[in-house]
Amino acid sequence: MVVGDVLLDRDVEGVVNRLCPDSPGPVLDETTHVERPGGAGLAALFAAAQGAEVALVTALADDAAGARLSCLLTAAGVQVYALPLVGATPEKIRLRARGRVLLRHDRGGLPGVPGEPGEAVLRLIANASAVLVSDYGRGVARQPALRAALAATTAPVVWDPHPRGPAAVPGVHLATPNEAEVRELAEAPPGPSRLATAARGAQGLRHRWRAGAVAVTLGADGALLCHAGATPLVVPAPGGAEGDTCGAGDRFAATASVALARGALVSEAVELAVAEASAYVAAGGVAGIPPVPIGAPTPAASGIGGERIGTAAAGAVVAAVRAAGGTVVATGGCFDLLHAGHVATLQAARRLGDCLVVCLNSDTSVTGLKGPDRPVVSQGDRGRLLAALGCVDAVVVFDEPTPHAVLSWLRPDVWVKGGDYATGAGDEPVLPEADLLRRWGGHTVVVPYLHGRSTTDLIAAAHATGGDRLRSGPSIGPDGTDRRRPATLSRGPGAVERQSTEGAR
Numbered sequence: 001m002v003v004g005d006v007l008l009d010r011d012v013e014g015v016v017n018r019l020c021p022d023s024p025g026p027v028l029d030e031t032t033h034v035e036r037p038g039g040a041g042l043a044a045l046f047a048a049a050q051g052a053e054v055a056l057v058t059a060l061a062d063d064a065a066g067a068r069l070s071c072l073l074t075a076a077g078v079q080v081y082a083l084p085l086v087g088a089t090p091e092k093i094r095l096r097a098r099g100r101v102l103l104r105h106d107r108g109g110l111p112g113v114p115g116e117p118g119e120a121v122l123r124l125i126a127n128a129s130a131v132l133v134s135d136y137g138r139g140v141a142r143q144p145a146l147r148a149a150l151a152a153t154t155a156p157v158v159w160d161p162h163p164r165g166p167a168a169v170p171g172v173h174l175a176t177p178n179e180a181e182v183r184e185l186a187e188a189p190p191g192p193s194r195l196a197t198a199a200r201g202a203q204g205l206r207h208r209w210r211a212g213a214v215a216v217t218l219g220a221d222g223a224l225l226c227h228a229g230a231t232p233l234v235v236p237a238p239g240g241a242e243g244d245t246c247g248a249g250d251r252f253a254a255t256a257s258v259a260l261a262r263g264a265l266v267s268e269a270v271e272l273a274v275a276e277a278s279a280y281v282a283a284g285g286v287a288g289i290p291p292v293p294i295g296a297p298t299p300a301a302s303g304i305g306g307e308r309i310g311t312a313a314a315g316a317v318v319a320a321v322r323a324a325g326g327t328v329v330a331t332g333g334c335f336d337l338l339h340a341g342h343v344a345t346l347q348a349a350r351r352l353g354d355c356l357v358v359c360l361n362s363d364t365s366v367t368g369l370k371g372p373d374r375p376v377v378s379q380g381d382r383g384r385l386l387a388a389l390g391c392v393d394a395v396v397v398f399d400e401p402t403p404h405a406v407l408s409w410l411r412p413d414v415w416v417k418g419g420d421y422a423t424g425a426g427d428e429p430v431l432p433e434a435d436l437l438r439r440w441g442g443h444t445v446v447v448p449y450l451h452g453r454s455t456t457d458l459i460a461a462a463h464a465t466g467g468d469r470l471r472s473g474p475s476i477g478p479d480g481t482d483r484r485r486p487a488t489l490s491r492g493p494g495a496v497e498r499q500s501t502e503g504a505r
Contacts, residue, residue, distance in 0.1 A: 001125055002047060002254075003150070004040030004134035004141060004160075006058040006073075007108075008065045008091045011036075011286065016097045026102060028095050036289065037072050038092055040134035042247050043160070044078045045289075046254035047132070052261065054078050055128075057121050059085035059114035059140050060409055062315035062322075065107075067396070070409035075400070080408040081121050081439050083140070084322065087112030090138060099244070099287070111138035117145050118441040125149040130261035131157045132253055133172075137164030156260040159211070160253040161185060170210040174266055176253045176273075177205070178217045195224060195234065202226035215270045217252055219245065220281075222274045225267060235271050237278040244285030252277040308387040311409075314357050314394040318410060326354030330412035332403045334361045336375040338385050341449045345418030348447040350391035352414050358386050358395045359403040359410075368401060404436055411440045418449040 014028040037045060044056040056073060060066035060082040066089040073080050090108030094101050122145065125131060131153060135141040142165070150157055151169040159168035159175045163184045168175055177185060179198060186201035186208070202214040203226050213227040220242065225233040255276040259269035280288070307313060318328050331349045335342055335358070350356040360383055366375040375382070383395045398406045407415065415433050431444045 001055050001057065001128040001131040001155075002040050002044040002134055002257075003057045003125070003131060003146060004043070005090070005111075005136035005138035006041035006056070006060070006069055007038035007136065008069050008089060009036050009038030009042070009286070010034070010091065010093045011096060012093060013096050016102070026097075028097060028102060035068065035072065036286065037069055037076075038247075039090075039136040039138075039250075040132075040140070041069060041073055041078075042286075043132060043134040043250040043254045044073065045076050046247075046251050047258050048077045050255070050258045052258050055081060055124055057081045057083070057117065057124075057140070057146070059083040059112070059138075061085040061087055061089040061112065062319040062409075063089055064311040064315070065089035065091050067311040067315070067406065067409045071398075071400070071405040074405035074408060079439075080405075081117075081124070082408055082411060083117060083121075083143070084115035084411070085112045094246075114140050114143050117143065117149075118439065120439050120441070121146075122149045125153050125155075128153065128155045128261075130257045131155050132257040133157065133159045133168070134250065134253060135160060135162040135165035137162040142166045156257075158253055158257045158260065159209075160249065168209045168211060171212070172209065173212045173260065174256060174269070175205060175209060175211050175214045176217065176249070176256065177202075177214070178249055179219075182214070182216050194218075195232075198224045199226060199232045202232070213266045215252075215256070215273075217249060217277070219248075220278075222278075223252070223270055225270050227266065233267060233270075235274045238275055239278065239282070243281050244287060245281055247286045247289075248277045248281050251280045308393065309383045309395045309397070311396055314396040314410065317355050317357065317394045318412075321353075321355045324354070327352070327414065328355055328357070328410070328412045329353035329414045329416060330357045330359060330407065330410055331416040331418075332359035332361070333418075334366045334370070334375060335382050335386060336366060336370075336377055338377075338382070341418070343389065343391075345416070345447055345449050346386075346389060347391045348418075349414075349416035350393075352416065352445065355393040356391060357410060357412065358392055359406050360386065360395050360397045362397050362399045364399050365401060402432070404433070407433065407436055408439075411442065412437075413442050415442060415444045417444065417446050 010033060012030050012033045014030040016026040016028055018027050019025060020027055040056060040058055044054050048054045056078050060069060069089065070080055088108045093105040095103045131150060133141055147169055156173040159172045161168060161175060161177050161181060163181055182198060182201040182205060186204040188201040188204045191197040191200050198216040202216050202224065206214045206226055213225060215223050215225045217223050220237055222235045222237040225235060252273040256269040256273040259272050321328050329349055329352050363375055363379045379397055383397060386392050386395050396406055415437050417431055434444045437444055
């Protein structure tokens with residue numbers, strides 16, 4: 001388990017060849033940019049990369065940054081348990097030239113107050129093999145219910161503190177401040193040497209927090225571990241590594257947490273963490289991390305294409321309904337060739353709450369699921385048709401095969417599917433999204449669809465009537481330009497007829 005504040009990190013790389021004409025500031029011409037989860041999200045990525053099954057408890061706002069983080073984390077194999085967050089999801093933008101940071105631009109304003117965790121989160125903390133609290137001073141580590149669960153768990157707890165954050169809960173196995181943090185947190189007078197100052201601060205912090213051990217990271221010099229004995233353990237780095245240290249502390253804490261989960265002693269976990277953090281810096285730091293395999297948001301997914309389409313529109317609708325104490329309902333699908341069966345499902349779904357958000361498979365997602373001859377209608381037109389229905393409050397487009405990432409961000413109270421799904425042992429139908437909805441206390445339902453209506457049947461009928469021709473409108477490509485994708489259905493040897501059990505979808 002990783003518990004803490006997550007940020008959306010964006011590194012913008014460019015070249016500087018001139019100054020601003022109106023001020024003595026450099027002009028950065030952007031060449032590339034990379035987005036990644038930061039803060040506790042980066043620690044979760046590091047733990048997942050070491051083969052651990054990772055669940056992240058964090059707070060996400062109803063905004064585009066929160067949606068993007070959910071997609072990046074889910075694509076990396078991290079299970080996201082998002083608490084509601086009033087305000088904005090924090091963002092950190094680094095402007096770089098030739099590998100050096102020119103400016104850091106922070107967004108998000110003052111920290112908001114995270115909402116209450118659900119029973120699923122509290123059970124996970126109780127049953128975790130190890131818990132890493134990655135505190136970035138924005139409130140998740142202060143949440144009372146989370147702190148009570150962290151204090152009660154029998155799992156080893158690693159606390160990576162922040163000067164603006166709270167004290168660790170009593171009894172943590174290991175705290176991992178850096179030199180500057182331990183000086184500020186322990187408020188200990190300086191010693192005669194660097195090591196003496198770190199040891200004095202670590203021992204003071206250990207006694208104040210009643211922690212089992214405190215490991216002070218010393219950058220290229222490794223770490224100093226203070227535990228119950230009077231003599232600290234110095235763990236040197238395997239070699240002098242110079243470079244971008246952004247994220248090195250997260251790598252250290254994540255490695256130590258995974259090692260403790262696998263049964264290592266604290267001293268063994270710290271030795272492994274020093275080696276991994278040193279190798280990480282030597283490999284280029286965050287610049288050496290392979291990008292998460294997920295495409296950039298499409299214009300429709302970002303809000304271009306209609307006032308009720310995109311993450312901004314969906315986030316605004318959901319935030320307003322939640323603020324009024326209402327019920328958020330969501331459904332999803334391809335909705336290729338919108339027909340009466342779709343409309344019946346959407347109308348039934350809307351009656352279950354105070355707003356309906358449709359999660360729409362993008363063109364890329366539909367093609368991956370149904371083959372190269374689909375979709376017949378582009379995502380731009382499908383989104384506009386759905387948004388024009390009176391029963392639909394917002395449409396958000398997703399590229400992945402399943403809507404799990406966008407659902408982790410939306411956190412609807414009710415997820416609706418149309419069809420005749422089999423019923424399991426309980427009262428609830430067995431749906432792929434059922435376990436996901438339980439993370440935040442939501443539930444899934446099935447509504448009937450109109451029999452005899454399906455996209456597959458419509459396409460087959462077009463083939464059978466002798467050369468009917470269905471053509472989609474202009475599709476908005478990822479670069480913002482129109483891309484016309486005529487989908488011609490004709491009879492003859494070249495015709496493709498797909499078999500499916502699509503039902504009303």
